[in-house]
Amino acid sequence: MELNNHQGWYGETFVAAIAAAAGFQVAVPYPDIGKDLILGRDHEDPDLDVQIALQVKTRRVEEVAETDTGFKITLSAAGYKRLRGKRQVPAYLVMVLVPTDPAQYIRMDEEALVLRRCAYWVSLEQRLPLQQGQKTVTVTVPRDNLLTVDALHKFFARACEEVPAP
Template sequence: MADSRTGGVPRQAPAGAHGAPQGSAPPPQWAGQVEGFGDNGHRGHFGEQFIRMLAVAANIDASQRDRDRVGVDWQLGHPGQPGRRRYPVIEAQVKCTSSPEMYDDHLAYDLKVKYYNQLAGSDYSVPRFLFVVLAPSDPFTWSHATSDRLLLRNAAYWVCLHDRDLADGSGNGKGTRRVHVPRANLLTVDSLHGLFSQQYQDMVGSS
């Protein structure tokens, strides 16, 4: 059974000034001087930048929305190849959590109906996805930098809701809708490119 505080996310030792775990060492002095360190806004921003880093590694352009009114955080695209569909684009809504409900084959995430309805259905110009980033509850362990690598913890998963009906038949319902995100849908450089495939274009009005 997953730990209720971490949702199965491995516990990490607090990190020192360079992001390296240091057992039970006290947090660095700067931590108390940075307003909002580790709060929900900080966690959400970490999740969005986690996706940006994956996109950069995949050589995919990531453009952030200026205004939060259309239900997506990132528009992702790349040039494509001559002789095939050029300049393909997808969009993603990003959520970051430190307390997911983890099961053998999926994780459960309660998404506000407003946001659910901005992803469900097929009445869109481009495919949309939900990206759920899992981060440790301790913000000092979100990253670990050494001279030869930068490690970001822990992982991101994706799900497509274009085959689902709206939660209440409108765009602004109240409450939440539970989304089951397959654990097989680990977001990687390869799987991120896979989201540009024709099967997702065929699910929306862009086909």
């Protein structure tokens, strides 16, 4: 498999593994138009039966632009538009840092399967509009926003708070 496709597939699978550990359903939209994964849960209370959308980007560790507070990632203006603003299905940008060598993506033995490196998230809900003619947008993904099982549960709790009453 070509390296960039391999890397992207691994990143989506990495995030899906976190979602599985959190107990959420994972769906892959077809066609993929700006959202790579839709996470949901089947809840007996319809008000708690919500979804969130994730756009997953991957970067090799040595290629990511780091700042003191996070990681810079450049999106196309079209991709940015699909994630920004308040949405009925909340959307998050997830950046997965991956090892340079795909052979280092996982380590396993009889005790554990370790997926290598980590994922960070950012919500673009409060972002400003684009300038006319702008082709790309650089976003900082905060280092403090590690994507974890607890973070996904918080995304769903927030989405449930925003479900309009009937």
